[in-house]
Amino acid sequence: MKVIIDRFEGDYAVVELPDLTMVDMPISLIPEGAKEGDVLVIGIDPDETDKRKERIKKLMDDLWE
Amino acid sequence: MSSLFKYIPGFRSNTRWKKIIAVLYYLVVFLMFFSDWTSGLFLLSGTFLIFNFIELFRIKKKGIPIYKVLFPLVLSFILAITSISLSEPSSLEQETGIDSHESIVAQNDDNANEGLEENIEQETNTEKEAEEARLEAERKAKEEEKVKREEEQRKLEETKKQEEEVKKKQEEEAKAKVEGELKVHFLDVGQGDSALIMAGSNAMLIDAGDRGYGSGIVSYLKNQGVKKLNYLILTHPHADHIGGAVAVVNAFEIDRIIMPKVSHTTQTFENMLVAIDNKGMKITTPNSGDEYELGSAKFKILGPNSSSYKSLNDYSVVTRVVFGNTAFLFTGDAESTSESQILSKAFEIKSDVLKVGHHGSDTSTSDSFLKSVSPKYAVISVGRGNKYGHPTQLVLGRLQNQGVEVYRTDEVGTIVATSDGEKITFDKNASSIAKSSTTSGQSSKSDQNSKGSSTSTPTKTNQETEQPKKETSPTPAPETDNKEEVYITKTGSKYHRGNCRHLKSSKIPISLEKAKSDGYEPCKTCKP
Numbered sequence: 001m002k003v004i005i006d007r008f009e010g011d012y013a014v015v016e017l018p019d020l021t022m023v024d025m026p027i028s029l030i031p032e033g034a035k036e037g038d039v040l041v042i043g044i045d046p047d048e049t050d051k052r053k054e055r056i057k058k059l060m061d062d063l064w065e
Numbered sequence: 066m067s068s069l070f071k072y073i074p075g076f077r078s079n080t081r082w083k084k085i086i087a088v089l090y091y092l093v094v095f096l097m098f099f100s101d102w103t104s105g106l107f108l109l110s111g112t113f114l115i116f117n118f119i120e121l122f123r124i125k126k127k128g129i130p131i132y133k134v135l136f137p138l139v140l141s142f143i144l145a146i147t148s149i150s151l152s153e154p155s156s157l158e159q160e161t162g163i164d165s166h167e168s169i170v171a172q173n174d175d176n177a178n179e180g181l182e183e184n185i186e187q188e189t190n191t192e193k194e195a196e197e198a199r200l201e202a203e204r205k206a207k208e209e210e211k212v213k214r215e216e217e218q219r220k221l222e223e224t225k226k227q228e229e230e231v232k233k234k235q236e237e238e239a240k241a242k243v244e245g246e247l248k249v250h251f252l253d254v255g256q257g258d259s260a261l262i263m264a265g266s267n268a269m270l271i272d273a274g275d276r277g278y279g280s281g282i283v284s285y286l287k288n289q290g291v292k293k294l295n296y297l298i299l300t301h302p303h304a305d306h307i308g309g310a311v312a313v314v315n316a317f318e319i320d321r322i323i324m325p326k327v328s329h330t331t332q333t334f335e336n337m338l339v340a341i342d343n344k345g346m347k348i349t350t351p352n353s354g355d356e357y358e359l360g361s362a363k364f365k366i367l368g369p370n371s372s373s374y375k376s377l378n379d380y381s382v383v384t385r386v387v388f389g390n391t392a393f394l395f396t397g398d399a400e401s402t403s404e405s406q407i408l409s410k411a412f413e414i415k416s417d418v419l420k421v422g423h424h425g426s427d428t429s430t431s432d433s434f435l436k437s438v439s440p441k442y443a444v445i446s447v448g449r450g451n452k453y454g455h456p457t458q459l460v461l462g463r464l465q466n467q468g469v470e471v472y473r474t475d476e477v478g479t480i481v482a483t484s485d486g487e488k489i490t491f492d493k494n495a496s497s498i499a500k501s502s503t504t505s506g507q508s509s510k511s512d513q514n515s516k517g518s519s520t521s522t523p524t525k526t527n528q529e530t531e532q533p534k535k536e537t538s539p540t541p542a543p544e545t546d547n548k549e550e551v552y553i554t555k556t557g558s559k560y561h562r563g564n565c566r567h568l569k570s571s572k573i574p575i576s577l578e579k580a581k582s583d584g585y586e587p588c589k590t591c592k593p
Contacts, residue, residue, distance in 0.1 A: 004331045006304045010453035016331045037330040
């Protein structure tokens with residue numbers, strides 16, 4: 001999913017969703033250095049997801065009786 | 066003849082050296098009469114005065130009748146006083162100079178002939194000096210006169226100028242007398258800007274709010290009898306200013322679209338460009354200083370004054386609309402960078418009404434700018450309970466310090482200011498701009514929310530009726546004009562910001578006004 005930064009207002013970046021809706025995104029979610037007009041890619045990282053799943057599973061396996 | 070000599074100092078006794086000195090002295094005095102007669106008179110009468118005064122003490126010794134001394138004494142005294150009063154300060158100075166010469170002459174007594182020659186030389190010198198001094202004095206007097214005359218002329222010119230200015234002003238005022246009215250509608254488009262300016266049947270729209278307000282703006286304009294827009298000004302490419310432009314462009318015939326040539330990447334911006342292109346229209350670049358006419362009103366472009374700003378807000382078209390003797394200033398979202406540039410230009414900027422820049426954000430309405438505009442009224446176009454802190458306390462404080470009367474669309478909805486060319490009256494129009502709910506998901510929920518508020522009058526009861534709605538959807542809607550405000554608890558007497566730790570047990574949203582009017586006080590931890 002791609003969103004476009006329309007502007008910055010206060011602690012938020014106002015981003016335009018593909019359906020033209022404007023949404024406030026907390027600035028903490030916005031990559032450093034992003035400017036108004038920049039396109040942000042919101043995507044899934046499958047490798048990182050698998051890695052985390054694996055790690056948590058191991059931790060859980062040892063914790064249960 | 067010889068009896069007459071008895072009264073002349075130097076000749077009264079038959080002493081030879083006294084006679085010589087006397088002759089020399091009287092010669093000097095004689096010559097003095099030619100250069101400056103008052104000085105000569107003073108020297109002559111002074112001698113008589115002094116010697117007769119001394120004689121007064123020797124009357125008994127010599128056995129002279131008293132009148133023989135007293136008569137010349139009084140006469141010389143009168144003459145001396147007359148000469149002093151007649152002589153000018155400059156000639157008095159000359160006298161002292163001559164006195165010193167005389168003492169030199171007296172010292173040279175032994176070589177009388179040489180002394181005489183020297184004396185004559187010195188006399189001629191004195192004469193020359195005196196002459197020069199007199200000439201100089203004359204020159205000075207002339208210069209002074211010149212200066213005086215010049216001053217008088219200047220004063221005359223100044224009064225002439227002032228008169229001309231007064232005439233000009235009167236003429237301008239006569240010219241400025243306009244018929245009819247100018248109506249400026251500050252449309253309540255939530256967190257965004259849109260203002261309709263109407264001079265008779267001539268109409269201009271500055272900005273068109275967010276996309277959701279497009280159709281609402283169109284119907285408002287139609288209700289006002291707008292059939293054609295003489296101008297559409299889109300101050301800058303942010304969605305809260307151009308979002309509704311597609312609907313407006315598609316609905317009305319437009320003579321001229323004014324917009325800064327600055328790019329943005331959003332689909333909203335692209336759609337707007339496409340809509341204008343589909344209409345076969347071209348866009349006019351705002352040039353600072355350009356003037357346009359809107360019926361009997363005029364407007365001037367004051368900004369932007371650069372083609373490269375960091376923030377898109379600073380590209381905002383700044384427009385000063387003049388109707389008769391009244392003026393409105395629309396600044397879009399121009400920030401202090403653009404404001405200071407406008408100030409550095411010699412534009413007439415003083416205005417009765419200021420559309421406060423950037424919804425009252427602290428990026429705009431700098432102290433110096435506000436002072437130069439010195440508005441009587443300010444309108445803040447801002448969304449109720451917006452998350453951005455608009456309008457900021459800083460800007461509200463500045464407006465308060467200047468004694469500006471503030472109207473806010475988040476408090477009273479659409480505001481209509483009417484100018485008759487002399488006076489401006491404000492009307493808080495009940496009709497508001499409906500926001501369409503064409504989008505899906507969460508946003509449609511909040512659309513309905515805002516629709517509910519906009520169809521009713523923006524009164525206190527309106528705010529109250531909103532409360533339950535907010536409670537049913539306490540999560541802030543992703544809309545930029547959501548209704549989130551301050552929060553109270555079930556038992557507490559304070560109101561809080563949304564993230565305050567005191568809201569753990571209960572969190573009831575409430576409008577700031579209602580919280581205040583219900584006697585709630587601001588929390589000391591989160592300081593809302």
